[in-house]
Amino acid sequence: MSTRMMTSTCTPVLPGSGDLHPLGIHDVDITDGFWHRMQTTNRDAIVPHIAEWEERTGWLHNVDAVADGSIGGCRTGREFADSEVYKFLESLAWQIGDDDSSPLTELFDSIVARVAGAQCEDGYLNTCFGSPGQRPRYSDLEWGHELYCYGHLIQAGVARLRSGHHDALVDVALRAADHICRTFGPGGLERVCGHPEIEVALVELYRATGERRYLDQARLFLERRGHHTLADIEFGRRYFLDDTPIRRASVLRGHAVRALYLASGAIDAAAETGDSELLGIVEGQYRSALARRTYLTGGMGSHHQDEAFGDDFELPPDRAYCETCAGIGSVMVAWRLLLATGDISLADVIERTLYNVVAASPRLDGRAFFYTNPLHQRVRAEEVADDRPSPRAEAQLRAPWFEVSCCPTNVSRTLAQLGAYLATTSADGLQLLQYAAGRISTALPGGGRVTVRVDTHYPDDGRIAVTVEQAPAEPWQLTLGIPRWAGGATVTVGGQTRTAEAPAHVVSGLVAGGTVVLDLPMAPRFTFPDPRIDAVRGSVAVELGPLVLCAESVDLPGDLALDAVAVDAGAAPVAADDGAEVRAMRVPVDDLATSAYGPDRPSGGRGEPRVLRLVPYYRWANRGPSTMRVWLPTLP
Amino acid sequence: MSTRMMTSTCTPVLPGSGDLHPLGIHDVDITDGFWHRMQTTNRDAIVPHIAEWEERTGWLHNVDAVADGSIGGCRTGREFADSEVYKFLESLAWQIGDDDSSPLTELFDSIVARVAGAQCEDGYLNTCFGSPGQRPRYSDLEWGHELYCYGHLIQAGVARLRSGHHDALVDVALRAADHICRTFGPGGLERVCGHPEIEVALVELYRATGERRYLDQARLFLERRGHHTLADIEFGRRYFLDDTPIRRASVLRGHAVRALYLASGAIDAAAETGDSELLGIVEGQYRSALARRTYLTGGMGSHHQDEAFGDDFELPPDRAYCETCAGIGSVMVAWRLLLATGDISLADVIERTLYNVVAASPRLDGRAFFYTNPLHQRVRAEEVADDRPSPRAEAQLRAPWFEVSCCPTNVSRTLAQLGAYLATTSADGLQLLQYAAGRISTALPGGGRVTVRVDTHYPDDGRIAVTVEQAPAEPWQLTLGIPRWAGGATVTVGGQTRTAEAPAHVVSGLVAGGTVVLDLPMAPRFTFPDPRIDAVRGSVAVELGPLVLCAESVDLPGDLALDAVAVDAGAAPVAADDGAEVRAMRVPVDDLATSAYGPDRPSGGRGEPRVLRLVPYYRWANRGPSTMRVWLPTLP
Known part of the structure; x- marks a missing residue:
């Protein structure tokens, strides 16, 4: 651990030691x-x-x-x-x-x-x-x-x-x-x-x-x-x-x-x-x-x-x-x-x-x-x-x-x-940890000051452009956090594009006016649970960048219900306006059954494949009462 | 509904009307x-x-x-x-x-x-x-x-x-x-x-x-x-x-x-x-x-x-x-x-x-x-x-x-x-609803008295022999309750065996000394849940007659754990001493994972098929602390 830098004011958590130093709220201006x-x-x-x-x-x-x-x-x-x-x-x-x-x-x-x-x-x-x-x-x-x-x-x-x-x-x-x-x-x-x-x-x-x-x-x-x-x-x-x-x-x-x-x-x-x-x-x-x-x-x-x-x-x-x-x-x-x-x-x-x-x-x-x-x-x-x-x-x-x-x-x-x-500093330079449009300006523990402008529509879009507006005189590094979900991320500096791997990609030698472009892959993706999570066995979730998606009943066609639908996990989810779509089928259920248990293994989906729309989880239940599920049963 | 019969004493629930009449506790002697x-x-x-x-x-x-x-x-x-x-x-x-x-x-x-x-x-x-x-x-x-x-x-x-x-x-x-x-x-x-x-x-x-x-x-x-x-x-x-x-x-x-x-x-x-x-x-x-x-x-x-x-x-x-x-x-x-x-x-x-x-x-x-x-x-x-x-x-x-x-x-x-x-009476005669060794003796609403002796080791065994020791003078029926799970049950009277279907099988014309043998199938069987029970999706239970079975950790070989095992639902469970056995395999799990979620669909079981022993649920946790499950994940 390194010793503490007396950093700027308005810092919510300010340890006296630690490998990374927090910024103050006023070091960061989130503008959009x-x-x-x-x-x-x-x-x-x-x-x-x-x-x-x-x-x-x-x-x-x-x-x-x-x-x-x-x-x-x-x-x-x-x-x-x-x-x-x-x-x-x-x-x-x-x-x-x-x-x-x-x-x-x-x-x-x-x-x-x-x-x-x-x-x-x-x-x-x-x-x-x-x-x-x-x-x-x-x-x-x-x-x-x-x-x-x-x-x-x-x-x-x-x-x-x-x-x-x-x-x-x-x-x-x-x-x-x-x-x-x-x-x-x-x-x-x-x-x-x-x-x-x-x-x-x-x-x-x-x-x-x-x-x-x-x-x-x-x-x-x-x-x-x-x-x-x-x-x-x-x-x-x-x-x-x-x-x-x-x-x-x-x-x-x-x-x-x-x-x-x-x-x-x-x-x-x-x-x-x-x-x-x-x-x-x-x-x-x-x-x-x-x-x-x-x-x-x-x-x-x-x-x-x-x-x-x-x-x-x-x-x-x-x-x-x-x-x-x-x-x-x-x-x-x-x-x-x-x-x-x-x-x-x-x-x-x-x-x-x-x-x-x-x-x-x-x-x-x-x-x-x-x-x-x-x-x-x-x-x-x-x-x-x-x-x-x-x-x-x-x-x-x-x-x-x-x-x-x-x-x-x-x-x-x-x-x-x-x-x-959104960011930390260390003896090495500045670490960007969360991406939002705005400006970050802070003193570095190694001396000097760095100011970067972040242009992005993240998480609506995966492109994040970081422009150095002010750089310290001494050599410093800009570290870009790469989320574990972002396999295939790339960083472009000076016309050269390289693959960036989690948890971080380091860029050195940046001077004022220099720009780094981070591209995080924002295709919707399937995520599966550990087999020990019994409650969601045989199910899949869909994520889009940092967002967990969900199916909400207000988006369903009238003949589909969230308690009797199964997703084709063999067909990749596709991007859709503000979310994603997956291929799904109706699961036959017996509403007249006198018991919920029987000798027959449940069958898979039936009928024509249908499109199931998914929206960001954080937004659910903003359109009136609904049923909702993050984990979607899969077709066998 | 018919009107009430003033029946014997010691009757826990005694409606003034209803299609079936309850017996008193003293009408029934459970002997074994x-x-x-x-x-x-x-x-x-x-x-x-x-x-x-x-x-x-x-x-x-x-x-x-x-x-x-x-x-x-x-x-x-x-x-x-x-x-x-x-x-x-x-x-x-x-x-x-x-x-x-x-x-x-x-x-x-x-x-x-x-x-x-x-x-x-x-x-x-x-x-x-x-x-x-x-x-x-x-x-x-x-x-x-x-x-x-x-x-x-x-x-x-x-x-x-x-x-x-x-x-x-x-x-x-x-x-x-x-x-x-x-x-x-x-x-x-x-x-x-x-x-x-x-x-x-x-x-x-x-x-x-x-x-x-x-x-x-x-x-x-x-x-x-x-x-x-x-x-x-x-x-x-x-x-x-x-x-x-x-x-x-x-x-x-x-x-x-x-x-x-x-x-x-x-x-x-x-x-x-x-x-x-x-x-x-x-x-x-x-x-x-x-x-x-x-x-x-x-x-x-x-x-x-x-x-x-x-x-x-x-x-x-x-x-x-x-x-x-x-x-x-x-x-x-x-x-x-x-x-x-x-x-x-x-x-x-x-x-x-x-x-x-x-x-x-x-x-x-x-x-x-x-x-x-x-x-x-x-x-x-x-x-x-x-x-x-x-x-x-x-x-x-x-x-x-x-x-x-x-x-x-x-x-x-x-x-x-x-x-x-265990039994009821009606204008038609006597209905046997639960099977236990003993004797039932009661007056019938239609007049006369019936006494039957039940010989059985049920539920250890599916054979139930009912011997009429006393029969009313008027025509009467002996109704045998047939559980819904007992597909293939048979009733043998006077050397003739007939299939008996749920919910009941009626035998007429019995006189004192006559015997009816009911055979309930006691092979262990797989039971599957309604696909809407999310919590046990992709799982199966095993039942044996009226008994729900379970796997208990004290019966497992040392290298099997109940949180990482899957059952082959394609191979029927087989009877075993006081329970059943099913074929199972180990499920690979990653104990070093940093997250319970990932991009890969969980794989099925691996290695040699193993025998998983199952015991009656009612008896679990009588051999010290254990882990237990009724619903067993199935191999895909």
């Missing part, structure tokens, strides 16, 4: 295309939508009620409702950045003022515990989420510090962090929170402030978990990773978001302490999950009951939980591992998850969200009311808000940070 | 074989086991504590713990029957005396509500289970009435029933219980007493449900069938046990009121579930989260919930429908469910039970402690008791009633 549209939707639709719902549900009013002493009788929302306020503040903080004229500043400051009013003298801050008429502080660490809420508060404070502000929110976050260190530090309560998050937040606060006690407290929490300091629950202690100490576990297990947040904190702590053992263990857990417990979309979590990872290869498409927040958690882990290990192939995981989980959650208008992201919808869902929160997973369509509404704010803060995931 | 062993295990092991655990958990002590006024601070168990005491009483009542010298009488009477002491003057009886320090009566109908508990209390009282006793338990049950009619009758609380059960109990109490008000109250509850008298919950009102009135629903949905208990009550009410519309609606719901929402084992319920039915054809084998109690609920519904409609083919459903769900629950020694009955176990489960209750579904092995311990007592009361499911 897919992620530009998502960021615009975030600013213009998701932000006001969240602001409205946090008032409407009373979750913001909770802090007012703590301040005026009336909370005992009137608090609304689940135990963790405060965290939605803080995640929203974090989203606003990244969007404001160091732009003092941002129109979001007024909203941000007004919320901060209200939050600050609810903090106790000693730094305690929570609307669910500790006030008159409420349960005592830290009396329900299993489900109370107090430390989880602090974690998100602190992350918002870190966003402000990294953007060059030391404002009231930073003061609130620091007071809370000090309170935590006093309360849960050596000699204090030897317990952990049922939901990890404080760990990753405290390491980041250490990075932003240099105060070692925050790092030490994070490590205490990390090492303390797994020793049964939490009570047993119906789901077992595995649910909150308190079953086994992190260093003795070989798999990600239990509640998926909890597991991924904990892994993020562990990687951050390992990076700051040079703890290569811990880093290796968590990397092993995550890579095992990628190979055996991850959906094609990048989604994680197979169980509805406890929102948990299933066993290896237990990946049912219809009951996939794939919580939006677990997708975000996976991006958090992959990004941290990429920075720590320099393994650029992890950018594939981030790309896959961003396009097929994070981007799938918000409706195109940004005013409704998927909480779960199944890969198969069997029946047309009922319309969801737009004026009241849905229970988290009951909604089978995107809902405006949830009783457990972690996902909308998580999507918003992730989209706000997105620029930072 | 599978169900004899199960009944012996019930009496000698399950009964003392339950008695021990109901003391150990304090659930019996709860009634003592209500009686002495101390319950407010010391009650143990979930809201519905009382019901386990009552289901146990019902089991004991059927086992005691009209045998005043039964050694179980002392235990029964002692529990009844304790229960009686907890009843209020006005008939209210519950250990969770209504006493000092507890929540008020009926203040939580969604989850409180008060009426559900009464239902099981009343069923126990009915068992006593039907066995010729009018004892203290009957008095308690009658007082409770009258309290219910006063409290929830016209002009009273217009609500229902979150868990159906009171409906079926009140109709049976009407049948046993002739008191019309019990039937009227049952109908009120049935018609009231579905009108949102219960609050909405996270799982939605569908969970307790309060989403839609029963007459407007076309499918069984929501919590499987709740749905099946409600259906049982509706069929009973329809039978007593000649309500053929209601009967037809519920029959349609159940037949749809049989065709589309039922596992090969007869198990019902696809969701862990809410113990609920899934959508049509959503039948994952690994996450099958298949609660033991839902299997019992399905037997309750099928039996009632069989009596009401005369459709003997429903005996197939009962046979399948008894052998592959009900019999699978208890460990061979009767001291541990499955709560859920999945058809695929991916990883070896952890051993379950034998000295403390498991959470209901967390245990992947049989557990001695559960925090929600509905299944052990339900198995016990079902095994206690089992004789009654």
Whole structure:
């Protein structure tokens, strides 16, 4: 590992060591295309939508009620409702950045003022515990989420510090962090929170402030978990990773978001302490999950009951939980591992998850969200009311808000940070990891500054032209990430075209004015599952670049139904406007059967071959209730 | 429908009308074989086991504590713990029957005396509500289970009435029933219980007493449900069938046990009121579930989260919930429908469910039970402690008791009633529906008495010899149920052998001393799923008579693993000692893969064909933790 470069401001994750260095949000300007549209939707639709719902549900009013002493009788929302306020503040903080004229500043400051009013003298801050008429502080660490809420508060404070502000929110976050260190530090309560998050937040606060006690407290929490300091629950202690100490576990297990947040904190702590053992263990857990417990979309979590990872290869498409927040958690882990290990192939995981989980959650208008992201919808869902929160997973369509509404704010803060995931720097130069039209301009650790302009319609098109607008005086390299799916990619420099192989292609000697053209093959392709994934045996999916495609009932001819169709996997899928087409046949089914089982092997498709249209998964259910499937049964 | 025959005592379900008439438990003497062993295990092991655990958990002590006024601070168990005491009483009542010298009488009477002491003057009886320090009566109908508990209390009282006793338990049950009619009758609380059960109990109490008000109250509850008298919950009102009135629903949905208990009550009410519309609606719901929402084992319920039915054809084998109690609920519904409609083919459903769900629950020694009955176990489960209750579904092995311990007592009361499911009578004669060695002796509705002796080792062997020991003077018919799976069955009478086809074969003119031999084909056979069951696409199961077989890891050679094996469905399975054998091959898998998805279609099996041994599903996990699968992938 190399040592840290004091890089630009507005960097969401900023390790003190690691092979690759993150850029700041302001180093990257996404000017057009897919992620530009998502960021615009975030600013213009998701932000006001969240602001409205946090008032409407009373979750913001909770802090007012703590301040005026009336909370005992009137608090609304689940135990963790405060965290939605803080995640929203974090989203606003990244969007404001160091732009003092941002129109979001007024909203941000007004919320901060209200939050600050609810903090106790000693730094305690929570609307669910500790006030008159409420349960005592830290009396329900299993489900109370107090430390989880602090974690998100602190992350918002870190966003402000990294953007060059030391404002009231930073003061609130620091007071809370000090309170935590006093309360849960050596000699204090030897317990952990049922939901990890404080760990990753405290390491980041250490990075932003240099105060070692925050790092030490994070490590205490990390090492303390797994020793049964939490009570047993119906789901077992595995649910909150308190079953086994992190260093003795070989798999990600239990509640998926909890597991991924904990892994993020562990990687951050390992990076700051040079703890290569811990880093290796968590990397092993995550890579095992990628190979055996991850959906094609990048989604994680197979169980509805406890929102948990299933066993290896237990990946049912219809009951996939794939919580939006677990997708975000996976991006958090992959990004941290990429920075720590320099393994650029992890950018594939981030790309896959961003396009097929994070981007799938918000409706195109940004005013409704998927909480779960199944890969198969069997029946047309009922319309969801737009004026009241849905229970988290009951909604089978995107809902405006949830009783457990972690996902909308998580999507918003992730989209706000997105620029930072596009590139890294190293002693060698600049690495482009995700492709979007725009400009990247950053100092290099080796000295000098590089500015590149990216022209592309990716992922609508596979051509990416990178023009060097400014180059350092010293020799440097431009590294282009090549996704594993992009077999046959080519790079053209100075009229010469070469094959580019995953995970990266390096171009040297570029000077200002030089252009590199990367061509990623964007023909739709079949993807098959490991034979151990029983739930999709005999099925195939179609992908197009980084996009997982799906068949949606609204695109079907009237006589085809998604529960009785089979695809000819011998005929390659062909590109079609905004998706692909495959050849399919109807499968005969007996609707009058009295039993679903019989002595005869099911026959294959019948009749004339038909064309089945496929669209990007992230866009499904934007045209009304539909049935949908990613995995398509194949003809024998 | 014909009118009711006042038949023998000890009849668990006794409709006032219907095409077929049930026998009493004492009409049937099971003397040997599978169900004899199960009944012996019930009496000698399950009964003392339950008695021990109901003391150990304090659930019996709860009634003592209500009686002495101390319950407010010391009650143990979930809201519905009382019901386990009552289901146990019902089991004991059927086992005691009209045998005043039964050694179980002392235990029964002692529990009844304790229960009686907890009843209020006005008939209210519950250990969770209504006493000092507890929540008020009926203040939580969604989850409180008060009426559900009464239902099981009343069923126990009915068992006593039907066995010729009018004892203290009957008095308690009658007082409770009258309290219910006063409290929830016209002009009273217009609500229902979150868990159906009171409906079926009140109709049976009407049948046993002739008191019309019990039937009227049952109908009120049935018609009231579905009108949102219960609050909405996270799982939605569908969970307790309060989403839609029963007459407007076309499918069984929501919590499987709740749905099946409600259906049982509706069929009973329809039978007593000649309500053929209601009967037809519920029959349609159940037949749809049989065709589309039922596992090969007869198990019902696809969701862990809410113990609920899934959508049509959503039948994952690994996450099958298949609660033991839902299997019992399905037997309750099928039996009632069989009596009401005369459709003997429903005996197939009962046979399948008894052998592959009900019999699978208890460990061979009767001291541990499955709560859920999945058809695929991916990883070896952890051993379950034998000295403390498991959470209901967390245990992947049989557990001695559960925090929600509905299944052990339900198995016990079902095994206690089992004789009654073996045969029916009608104006035509006697119908044999299930085959077990023993003697059946009953009066016929048309007059006269018939006694037959059944000699068989079924299901170890397919030969069933029925010898008429006593025949009525008038012409009569012996009807033999022929399961749908038994293609090629034959019946031999007087040296003449004829093919017998499902659902029944009728033999006339039999006189005392005559013998009929039924031969059911017991070669193991392949069974394939409907192509719409995505979760088992490309797989096959093996059945042997009424038994579903499974592969269990303890029977595998060391180099074969159940997650990478495929069966040659072109080679018929062959009989083997206590099961069957199929030809299989290893499937190549890549344990070092970094992703579970790739561009290559999975290949078939490789290497030499191997023999895969299969054993009856009901016996799995009796030889220590193992992996298991019913559905076996097939070679392409």
